[in-house]
Amino acid sequence: MTGTALPDVVSPSARLPAHAEGRTGDVAGPHDGPQAAPFSLRRRFALASLVVITVIAIGLGWMLSRVLTERMLQREAEVTMHFVQNVLSTDSTWLYFRRPDDPLLRGAFLQSMRHIVTMRESVRSNAYDLRGHVLWSSDEELIGQSFDHNAELAEALQGRVVVEADLTEPGQFSKAEHQGLVHQGAFFVEIYFPVRDPQSGAVLGVIEVYKIPEKLSSDIHQGLRQLWLACFGGAVLLFAVLYWIVARADRLITQQQQRLTEAQRTASTVELASAVAHSLRNPLASIRSAAELLQDGPGRSEDVRELSGDMIESVDRANRWITELVHVAQAPQLHPQALDLVALVQTCLQEMAGELTRRHIQLRVEPTGALPVLAHSATLRQALLSIIANAAEAMPHGGRLEVGWTRGDGLLGVYLADNGTGLSAEARQRLFQPFASNKVGGLGMGLALVKRMVEQWQGELLVSAEQPRGTRVEIRLPQPAGPKPGR
Structure with missing residues (x-):
C-alpha cells in the first residue's frame, strides 16, 4: 500500500480549485433532474393546528363567557328576589297583590317598598298585578299604566325569574317602561320575579327591579378578561407543546x-462492487501492460508515448475506483482492533513526506504520547493517507498542514488542519453524500466511506472550515477496554 491510494477519489474537505468553484457540472449525483418539493410535516401542522386551535379557543371563550355572564346575572337576580320576598313576607304585605283596594294593606305595602327603593344600585322598581298593570312604582308617573309587548313580564307572570342585561344608548329606549330613566348609556340589569302566595304558591304579581350594577359590571368584565386570557394562554401553550412534539418527530x-x-x-x-470489481481488474491489467509496452518500446514517437501515458493514468484511476468500491463492500466484515493512533499517523506522514515537500507544504505535528484507539488499521491508514493527499491538493502553491490530537467524551482523536482553498457552501451540503464529488474525475465515495467506517467503530468524523480559509478534518475513535498497546 502506498501513499497514492485513493488520493483523487477521497475528498475529505470536498474542495474545488479556486478557478472551478463556480462550476456545477463537476458535481455528480444520482438525482440531477427536477425534484418535487418535500412534504413539510412541521409547516403543514403549524398552519392546520393554528387554525383549529384558534377556532376552538375562540369558540370555547365565547361559550364560557356567556355561561359566566349568565351565572353572575342569575346570582344577582336570586339575591334580589330573596331580599324582596323576605321583606314582603315579614310584614305580610304580599296580600296587597290580592286586595289592592285595601287602604291599610296599601299603606303597609308602600312602607315595605321603601326598603326596595333604598337598595344599592337600584334606579327604578315596579310592582305589577296579574293583568300587567303597574300597582306601584318608584316613579309615580308609571302607576296605573300598562305596557304592551313586554315578553319578560309575561314570562315572570308564569312563575319564572327573568334577567335581562344590556347597554342602553343615550336617547334610545328599548322598552316603553324605560322612559324617564336618566342613566342612559350605562350597563343595566333588569330583574323580573314573581310574588307568590306563601301558602298556595300561586303567582300574585311581579316585582321588577331595574339596576345599574357598577360592581357587578366590573366583576363581569374582570372575569371575562381573565377567561379570555386563560383561553389565549391555553391555546398558545397547547400549540407550543404540540408543535414541539411534531417538530421533534x-x-x-x-x-x-x-x-x-x-x-x-x-x-x-456494495452490489456494484460485488458485480464488477473482479471482472474489471484483469482486463484493466492487460490494458495497462499493453500501454507500458507501447510507451517503453524502441522507436516510439512522442505522440505514442504521450497517449500511452494517458492510458496508464486512466487505468490507474479506474483501478483506484474499484479498490474503493471493494472497501465499501468489505466494510461490514472489518472488525476494529486496538492500535496506537499516534504511530499510525506518523507512518502516514512519513509516506506522504515527499509529496508534501514537493508542494512546499510546511508540516507541524503536536508532540504527544501514545493514544490507544479501536479501529481497523488498514482502513484507517487508507483514510488518513487520503485526507493528507487531499489537503496537499488543496494547497497547490504551498501552505501549512497542522496535525494535532483531541481528547474528550471517552474518545481520542487526531485532527488535520490546512490553509488551502477551503469549503464552498455547496460542498458543505453534499459533504458526506455517496457518489457526490467536487473533483473532476472523482468517484465521490471518499468521505462517505470514511464516515461509515468511523461510525461503525463508534467514533466520529468532523469536518469544518478554518478561518480565514482552509479545512479541518477530525477523526475521533473509542479507546480499547483492555490493556493499552505499548504499555
Missing part, C-alpha cells in the same frame, strides 16, 4: 430518511 423522520437514503446508496455501491 419531523426531525427524527428527516434523520431516518437521510440515513435510509445513505444506506440505500451504500447498498447499491
